[in-house]
Amino acid sequence: MASTVTLLIAPLPADAPADDVDATFHEVDASEPALRVGELSTQRGDGIFETLAVVDGHAQEAQAHLVRLRNSAAICELPEPNLEQWHAAIRRATSALPSTGEFALKLVLSRGVEHGPAPTAWLHASPAADFTVPREQGIRVVTLDRGLAHDAAARAPWLLLGAKTLSYAPNMAALREAKRRGADDTIFVSSDGFVMEGPTSSVILRIDGVYSTPAPSGAILHGTTQQSLFEHLEHAGERTEYRDIPVAELALADAVWLVSSVRLAAGVTALDGASVTFDEATTRRFNDYLLSPRD
Amino acid sequence: MASTVTLLIAPLPADAPADDVDATFHEVDASEPALRVGELSTQRGDGIFETLAVVDGHAQEAQAHLVRLRNSAAICELPEPNLEQWHAAIRRATSALPSTGEFALKLVLSRGVEHGPAPTAWLHASPAADFTVPREQGIRVVTLDRGLAHDAAARAPWLLLGAKTLSYAPNMAALREAKRRGADDTIFVSSDGFVMEGPTSSVILRIDGVYSTPAPSGAILHGTTQQSLFEHLEHAGERTEYRDIPVAELALADAVWLVSSVRLAAGVTALDGASVTFDEATTRRFNDYLLSPRD
Known part of the structure; x- marks a missing residue:
């Protein structure tokens, strides 16, 4: 083949x-x-x-x-x-x-x-690249300013923020900056202090047992992997929610993941240099599900 | 040939x-x-x-x-x-x-x-396309929010704002939006209220006889045509300046131009629907210069 x-x-x-x-x-x-x-x-x-x-x-x-x-x-x-x-x-x-x-x-x-x-x-x-290490051992992440307010899409639809366009040079530059800072990936934060998304992934936090992801305001992409995982969690009786997430909550979360279609779920082990609890068992369950046939 | x-x-x-x-x-x-x-x-x-x-x-x-x-x-x-x-x-x-x-x-x-x-x-x-009409009769322009503060480049260099990258889909979308609003082109304004640039051009204003263009803060491109024209103006004894230009000054200017390498100087005849004085003689001199061999 x-x-x-x-x-x-x-x-x-x-x-x-x-x-x-x-x-x-x-x-x-x-x-x-x-x-x-x-x-x-x-x-x-x-x-x-x-x-x-x-x-x-x-x-x-x-x-x-x-x-x-x-x-x-x-x-x-x-x-x-x-x-x-x-x-x-x-x-x-x-x-x-x-x-x-x-x-x-x-x-x-x-x-x-x-x-x-x-x-x-x-x-x-x-x-696909071999993503065994980020899936099993997690990733170090830094936050980077996206320069835009979290409601920018409503005010300026010509910025095409909700579309997955080919104009990805800044996303690639943000990944290079993350690597320069000793990290593996980045979470964009809005100029007004809200969690947005990774350059090629969605962000999921768990706080007090509730799985949260930034509301799809149009300023971020609605992640297919995040949606699939939320459906899976809801079927399993877990609580999920879409809402505006202030950046400070990243440090309060008991677990944070970046999820995307090919790398799948990568648990965050460090955020801006500070350790984050890596929930190895839940991450493995996530990836077992994400690797199963899904439609 | x-x-x-x-x-x-x-x-x-x-x-x-x-x-x-x-x-x-x-x-x-x-x-x-x-x-x-x-x-x-x-x-x-x-x-x-x-x-x-x-x-x-x-x-x-x-x-x-x-x-x-x-x-x-x-x-x-x-x-x-x-x-x-x-x-x-x-x-x-x-x-x-x-x-x-x-x-x-x-x-x-x-x-x-x-x-x-x-x-x-x-x-x-x-x-090149035939730019006789915009050069000789000017262009109608609308302002559009660029979503970014005018000092965004210093805070977030990974946005690559000072580079002329191929990631131009939002620039093209802004031009479509301008056309939908009955205009020919657009001037981006920063989220904190400063004049930035056109999607494919630089902005020059004349107020009280002084030619001004936004300071190259890194959030906009340093326009080659604008620089060439400023050198020409300086040689002719005119006053030019680079500075932060609040959006309100667009309405106070006695002439506004968008300048770019191929269309050259296009005088603005209307801004967000309000008439702007089109200085036909100066625009013709600009284009005569810009069409002459320059190095």
Whole structure:
């Protein structure tokens, strides 16, 4: 089996019948050029993406990721994606991958070539990095100022804060800054003192037995992994809540996690240099659940 | 002559001798694929760019653009570009273009392919759009909240505010919002009430005969066209200044311009729906200067 799959996708209108979608896929070799320099994704980070995990042949939460892709498209005024076409692309890629192991499957919808007639789209699946250490031993985290108030999205929707856009250079710079500070990852905090999100993850705190995550105000992404985990916790009778979380609560929490689609749940062991209790047993249960087939 | 030129560039280290740079250029057809899907420029807007004008065969302010490219690279922790190599690429592209007319020449330095060994780079030159109307008749502008305090860059350098990165999706969204409001362009204002910049331009005001532009605090780009125009004004005995400009001063100004490398000087004729005096004669002098060969 191939360990990487790259499909160029000719996007169908949202309401087009998806009964002959195979003709809209074109498999390419990822080591060969596939995109033109006029691509607005590359010129201006002007497009959106999703990254989902494929675990032992199963694409995790494909529908939740595609619903978020559709939401990002709406925020960015991109043509509404045809979810059936994307589901078919995910199925085709997944069936070409080995039936065991973990893979990262990235979906990209770009505004297309400058002055071009249509968006461009592709899917790229490749082996996931080995996340054994962050899953089992946790991560050190520093907080970094995101510069924006936690209600910025309502005042300035053109900042596209609720969309998962390709304009991620500041997110990558924040991760470099975290590493420079001796940490593994970062939690963005708003200029008015609220917990936001990681550059590529959602934040979950547990205080007095209640699992909390920042309210999806539009200034942060609504995390697919966080939502899946909250549903799982609720089914198990645990209490969960969405609310504005002042930064000071990070230090009061009895456990903190960063959760994301491919690394899954990583417990925080240190926050800005201070130790945080790492709940190894709960983190293992989280990851056992997150590695099980989910839809 | 070709009206578009695309050169893929194998970036040399900053201190490498640039005596055989032609071997580092590979001319391609812009309509053919040239970039891999693993490109971090396209996956994460993770790279930097410059756009300069070529007017009647002359690349305008090439050195100023390359110095800014080098500054952007430093902020983004990209390898320092070899400016001699970039100058050679600009010369090669310029010599291949027609000797009359206006062209936009875009330089891109990307972090490269994910997990790859080196950055990737390219240059793409194409005919400039026809900017006769905005130059001669001006533009309507609305102000839009940038969400950030005007001193955000000092507090949060990981936001990369002083770098011209490829993560421009919010800039493009702000232009769409401006058009939705019946305007042609926008001026970003900081959350604490200061004038910042346009999404692809610098702001210049004239109040009581003094030309002012926001101080380059790091939260905005230092505009190459604005700098060139200020030098020109100073040589002509005019007064110029860099300072923090409260938004309220926009309404007090006797003229406002957005200036950029390819559209050049566009006088503002309306601001948030209120008329602004359009100084047609000065704007024409600005554009006569900006269209003359400049280094």
